[in-house]
Amino acid sequence: MKTNILAKGLKPPVRHPPRRLKSTEDLRVLQRLMTHALVRPLTPGQRTQRKWIDGRATAKVAAEFLKPNARLTSFERLEIYNRMYWFRLIGVVTADNPGLGGLLGEKKFDRLVQAYLARYPSRSFTLRNLCSRLPGFIRAEPKWTAPHSALAHDIARFEWAQTVAFDGEKRPVVEPEAIAGRAPGRIRLGTQPYLSLLELNFPVDEYVTAIKKRDALRAEASNTVDASQKVGRRGNKVAIPGPEKIYLAVHRLDGRLYYKRLEAPALRILKALGAGKPLPAAVGAGGKSVKPEQVKQWFTTWMKLGWLCQALPRGGSRGSGRAGRPSLPPSASTLD
């Protein structure tokens, strides 16, 4: 793995730390140096890299700003933090992406996560947003997920949509009476911020469900039988699906996560509504083959599910910075 990936947003470290800390700028310089040391990927043996960014020995760099003690060198003390950083973040990404982890297997998944976070360290004050750029990274750097990059990309989108559905904003739903009697051309509806509408090239809903069921079985086995009878990691392989176009809504209802397959025109209509188009234009986005009875039935269902809300004012943004890590990770939800 390339070990000197430039972390987005983090300025380069100084060559030598300040000898005395007399100002906020000195503090920033020291903190930047330490941060570079923390976010540097681990070796394949999960240790701190021996060489620093500029080729010097990391031990020498660490000794310049961290004290040793009787039992640990400066390097070893730094390594505690470097390892904790990666173990923590890999754990979070793993919990949020059971399907992707199942597809890639543990080692390959860990390499993907390290490459991803080395490029895109967290820019949010909580871990909730950690995977927001993962689908884009998979598409930009397919080597980490080859030969299943297209599938991995779809799975990452599906799993990020679950995070959004879990704790995304819910806007007031539109009741039929509120729009009854209004000229259709003047009606603008929005879609709930927690609702994700995905056009996917693989049946990832079925695949991720199968992975979760397999992993649940393994967990069950490990709790009920002795180690020699555990379901092996290689056992119960879930077949990798072939390409199949699907249209998916990922949403929540009564605090629980769900997904629902849609027909292509239905997805187009919902996307058009979400984009702020007036009702007739949004319905028109469904295409000429769509029958009015179908549209009526779809709208009835969407309103029952609470997907339609008041449109945001023009220029309004969806969501508001996305903060907070879910207390209940999507992997522990009822989406199945």
Place this chain on the structure above:
Amino acid sequence: MPANRFNNHTDYGIGIGLRVPHYSHILEKKPVVDWFEIISENFMVDGGRPLEVLDDILEQYRVVQHGVSMYFGSADKPDPAHLKRLKTLVKRTKTPWLSDHLCWGSVDGTYTHDLLPMPYTFAAAKRTAEKIRHVRDYLEVPICVENVSSYAEYHVSEMTEWEFLTEVVERADCGILLDVNNIYVSSKNHGFNPYDYVDGVPHNRVGQMHVAGHTKFEKYILDTHDHPVLDPVWKLYAHATRRCGVTATLLEWDDKIPSFDEVHDEALKANEFIDGAKDARKQK
């Protein structure tokens, strides 16, 4: 000294952290608990189950907010979006005080999601105190800063950790969330006497205490929060209670979380030491 201006003149008793595996038990069985501490960031979201659960809890229990990402010690300015969300949550929970850590964890807008030790210098103390004041004034709620456990120290440090803590809280005029487990862990990792630490902080500023379990490795101790509290930590807690008075106390248990009853029973062990501390103070 239990009720002071740093915990908004409350006397909360013994609480535990509100954690996901206990949600159903708490909501269904409604056990008697003095108070719950919530991790603020888990509820600084736009909607969904976290806020629904929180609202149910708030109907029946007292809740105090504890943050993990304000990073008072980071050189960066506080993120206005973060503060805005935090204030929204403060209004929702009506937390009597709010705590976060005396540490740093972000720079240039990049977050490590760790509680990293400060360089113990006067310049860092000044900057940290400024940020605490800024956050407190914005949130309009008393703030207690918590000492963290650490595994490294910087060459540039100019004082001990407890001197630094004192310097910061005096400058910021804020409270202390005294984590006695963290003191114990750091004392072993850095070779100082944990009783010197407890004796060295301004006791009148302690608004809350934390106890927790830790894990011993060959060359260092990690603050893992995945065990019952160990005896040396309880002894240190008893000493701190004698010094500071009976203070709102919370047990942290964040990994390998056992049943609600087991966690709560562990927390209630604090009563034994509180009684002992009360007796000791009476004898004085």
